[in-house]
Amino acid sequence: MTDEVADMLVSAVARAVGNNPAPDRWEPGQWADDSMSEQSEMLGAALERIGWSAELSDEAGPTAVGLAAVPLGKGTASLRFVDSILGGRPVVAGLVRHWQATEPALELVSGGRLRHLQDTRIEPVAYGDGSGIGLLVETSGSSEVDPLVAARRLEAWRAASIGYLAGLSEVALNECLEYLISREAFGRPLAARESIQGRLADCATALEGMCLLVSNDYSWASLSYSAAAAVDITSACHQLTGALGFTLEYPLQRRSRRARAMRAWSDWAADVA
Amino acid sequence: MASSIVAGTTADEAERAAVELSRLAAACPETRQQGMPSDADCRAVYEGLGRRGLIGLHWPENLGGRGSSALETIAAEERLGYHWLPLSSYLLSVKTIGNALMHFAPLLAERFLPDIAAGKVVFCQGFSEPGAGSDLAGIATRAVVESDRLVITGRKIWTSSVADADWIYLAVRTDPLLERHHGLSVVVAEMSTPGISWTLHRTVGGGTLGEIGLEDVEVPLDQVVGELDAGWKVLMGTLDYERVTSEKVGVAFYLLDRLGELAPASYAASLRRLRGEALAARLHGRRATELLAGRRPAAAASSMAKLSIALLLQEIAETCLDVLGPRALIEDGEAAPLGGRIARFVRAVSAATIAGGASDIQRRVIARHGLNCPR
Numbered sequence: 001m002t003d004e005v006a007d008m009l010v011s012a013v014a015r016a017v018g019n020n021p022a023p024d025r026w027e028p029g030q031w032a033d034d035s036m037s038e039q040s041e042m043l044g045a046a047l048e049r050i051g052w053s054a055e056l057s058d059e060a061g062p063t064a065v066g067l068a069a070v071p072l073g074k075g076t077a078s079l080r081f082v083d084s085i086l087g088g089r090p091v092v093a094g095l096v097r098h099w100q101a102t103e104p105a106l107e108l109v110s111g112g113r114l115r116h117l118q119d120t121r122i123e124p125v126a127y128g129d130g131s132g133i134g135l136l137v138e139t140s141g142s143s144e145v146d147p148l149v150a151a152r153r154l155e156a157w158r159a160a161s162i163g164y165l166a167g168l169s170e171v172a173l174n175e176c177l178e179y180l181i182s183r184e185a186f187g188r189p190l191a192a193r194e195s196i197q198g199r200l201a202d203c204a205t206a207l208e209g210m211c212l213l214v215s216n217d218y219s220w221a222s223l224s225y226s227a228a229a230a231v232d233i234t235s236a237c238h239q240l241t242g243a244l245g246f247t248l249e250y251p252l253q254r255r256s257r258r259a260r261a262m263r264a265w266s267d268w269a270a271d272v273a
Numbered sequence: 274m275a276s277s278i279v280a281g282t283t284a285d286e287a288e289r290a291a292v293e294l295s296r297l298a299a300a301c302p303e304t305r306q307q308g309m310p311s312d313a314d315c316r317a318v319y320e321g322l323g324r325r326g327l328i329g330l331h332w333p334e335n336l337g338g339r340g341s342s343a344l345e346t347i348a349a350e351e352r353l354g355y356h357w358l359p360l361s362s363y364l365l366s367v368k369t370i371g372n373a374l375m376h377f378a379p380l381l382a383e384r385f386l387p388d389i390a391a392g393k394v395v396f397c398q399g400f401s402e403p404g405a406g407s408d409l410a411g412i413a414t415r416a417v418v419e420s421d422r423l424v425i426t427g428r429k430i431w432t433s434s435v436a437d438a439d440w441i442y443l444a445v446r447t448d449p450l451l452e453r454h455h456g457l458s459v460v461v462a463e464m465s466t467p468g469i470s471w472t473l474h475r476t477v478g479g480g481t482l483g484e485i486g487l488e489d490v491e492v493p494l495d496q497v498v499g500e501l502d503a504g505w506k507v508l509m510g511t512l513d514y515e516r517v518t519s520e521k522v523g524v525a526f527y528l529l530d531r532l533g534e535l536a537p538a539s540y541a542a543s544l545r546r547l548r549g550e551a552l553a554a555r556l557h558g559r560r561a562t563e564l565l566a567g568r569r570p571a572a573a574a575s576s577m578a579k580l581s582i583a584l585l586l587q588e589i590a591e592t593c594l595d596v597l598g599p600r601a602l603i604e605d606g607e608a609a610p611l612g613g614r615i616a617r618f619v620r621a622v623s624a625a626t627i628a629g630g631a632s633d634i635q636r637r638v639i640a641r642h643g644l645n646c647p648r
């Protein structure tokens with residue numbers, strides 16, 4: 001795929017996300033699924049129109065997919081659209097995302113393979129991230145996905161995950177920076193303090209690293225690092241936005257909860273694979 | 274593990290009371306989703322602590338206490354934290370405000386401490402404002418002296434325990450013409466005073482923080498803590514007490530004990546290191562407490578106590594995720610580790626290095642007061 005076509009894909013996804021902002025229905029202790037909203041369905045339809053699916057990476061390659069997932073992360077869109085690239089919902093540690101969805105449940109098994117679980121019984125659980133997490137209670141059988149296809153899908157899915165994490169981190173950091181520039185304390189903006197600049201510089205470096213990985217390397221190591229970096233960045237943002245960042249009304253908590261969940265899932269998936 | 278604390282009858286008693294009261298806490302709807310015991314509130318638990326004589330242990334008997342040593346008190350607080358009791362109103366009323374009243378305002382201490390100790394009165398603390406958090410000297414809430422009273426107008430925010438509080442301990446600006454650190458005063462006001470209103474902000478920790486409007490609130494001058502316009506000293510003294518968060522040491526040991534049971538052997542070394550860190554954090558708290566009890570300079574020591582345990586809790590949260598993986602974040606039901614306590618803790622822990630003074634501010638105090646670094 002030419003750079004031009006990749007660019008077009010990125011801007012098409014960005015437009016779709018921009019037109020369908022994802023609402024956050026998560027509340028402490030409650031079960032929530034951010035793919036179950038009108039906006040999310042409209043986003044799903046818009047993405048389908050531009051060919052956003054597991055087959056996309058076959059033509060466009062993982063780089064384009066990873067780059068195009070960045071706007072999904074920026075908009076904290078439902079992870080269902082990252083998982084579309086895998087061709088189904090990943091099953092990790094006996095948990096499944098979007099338990100009510102009909103996409104295949106794909107268990108990650110050692111050797112980087114995927115097993116399509118059949119006749120699954122999944123029960124919803126209240127979870128720290130509003131991805132409609134369900135507990136896999138029962139499955140009657142499984143079929144293995146062709147190893148070559150599985151490897152390709154997993155690679156594209158990792159690229160999409162890294163892109164999503166980069167987008168999410170970028171927005172968190174920008175919002176934090178905005179706060180620090182406008183927040184005066186001890187006679188000057190917080191952003192003018194060297195110790196704060198140092199921390200922001202660490203975040204920016206980590207973010208830039210993720211952006212470089214998106215277009216160059218989609219190994220498990222890259223994904224593990226990117227998820228950990230997203231946790232570090234959003235944690236730094238929590239520190240730097242003080243009590244405001246701790247409230248439900250400020251958007252940071254949504255990003256930090258998702259980063260943390262993605263870190264836990266990616267690490268376990270990587271261990272299995 | 275009772276063996277992991279200072280032995281002592283009050284600590285043992287606190288241990289027993291904590292076990293009993295944790296049942297009350299479990300039935301308290303406000304605490305259900307709370308991830309951090311020190312941010313959670315439950316009036317029934319507070320009253321229960323008061324009935325059992327566990328509030329203000331180190332206060333003199335004539336003020337409702339038992340005359341225990343300050344070290345016994347923090348050992349008892351550690352037990353309360355270990356059993357995950359909701360402690361926000363206790364911490365504010367006793368550790369922060371009660372202790373400060375004893376130190377700076379003996380008459381007000383006589384008036385309030387017996388009721389606090391009995392578990393009847395809850396205080397909240399109105400320091401932070403929309404325009405001033407870390408920079409406490411930047412507060413703008415105005416108080417004007419009119420004959421025998423102060424008339425207060427302004428706005429406070431991020432007030433813990435506001436819904437449970439009967440009284441508020443307020444930082445106000447009494448003389449705007451003086452240099453920032455002068456012209457501040459601390460007063461106590463009843464929450465039912467005309468002109469006081471509040472709303473709540475929900476937090477990701479699963480609790481709420483108050484925002485308070487103050488409009489021509491009249492407060493008698495005899496409710497000023499210490500001297501008028503000399504509030505900075507009171508505020509700094511108050512924070513020294515607030516920063517010894519021994520209940521969080523209890524929280525750390527609880528989590529480390531449970532992780533020890535849940536984690537595979539490959540985590541033994543990291544859990545051992547974290548336990549050592551918890552032991553050091555506990556000793557930081559003890560040292561700061563001894564300095565405060567001896568009325569000696571304690572700013573750097575209490576900031577070290579606060580910083581060490583807050584950072585440790587955040588490390589423990591990350592370790593929970595490493596050990597338990599995706600299931601760490603299940604909040605409820607049988608599949609939830611420790612009944613969801615870990616998931617709730619993980620989302621609440623970012624506030625540990627913000628509430629009671631951000632870690633950067635603790636570092637600044639340590640560098641300036643402890644290391645005499647140039648300003």
Ligand SMILES: Cc1cc2nc3c(=O)[nH]c(=O)nc-3n(C[C@H](O)[C@H](O)[C@H](O)COP(=O)(O)OP(=O)(O)OC[C@H]3O[C@@H](n4cnc5c(N)ncnc54)[C@H](O)[C@@H]3O)c2cc1C
Pocket residue numbers: 183185186190193195196239240241242243244246312397398399400401402405406407408430431432433434482624626627628629630631632633634637
């Ligand atoms: C759970 C919780 C409970 C609270 N309860 C109360 C309460 O009961 N009463 C009350 O009055 N307040 C309360 N607060 C408010 C708390 O005191 C403030 O959040 C805290 O002092 C930080 O202020 P801020 O949020 O305005 O952040 P800011 O002052 O805007 O600072 C943002 C961040 O910038 C960094 N920073 C700030 N200054 C510096 C500096 N000089 N150098 C380097 N870095 C710096 C810090 O990391 C800080 O976290 C509570 C807060 C929380 C989260």
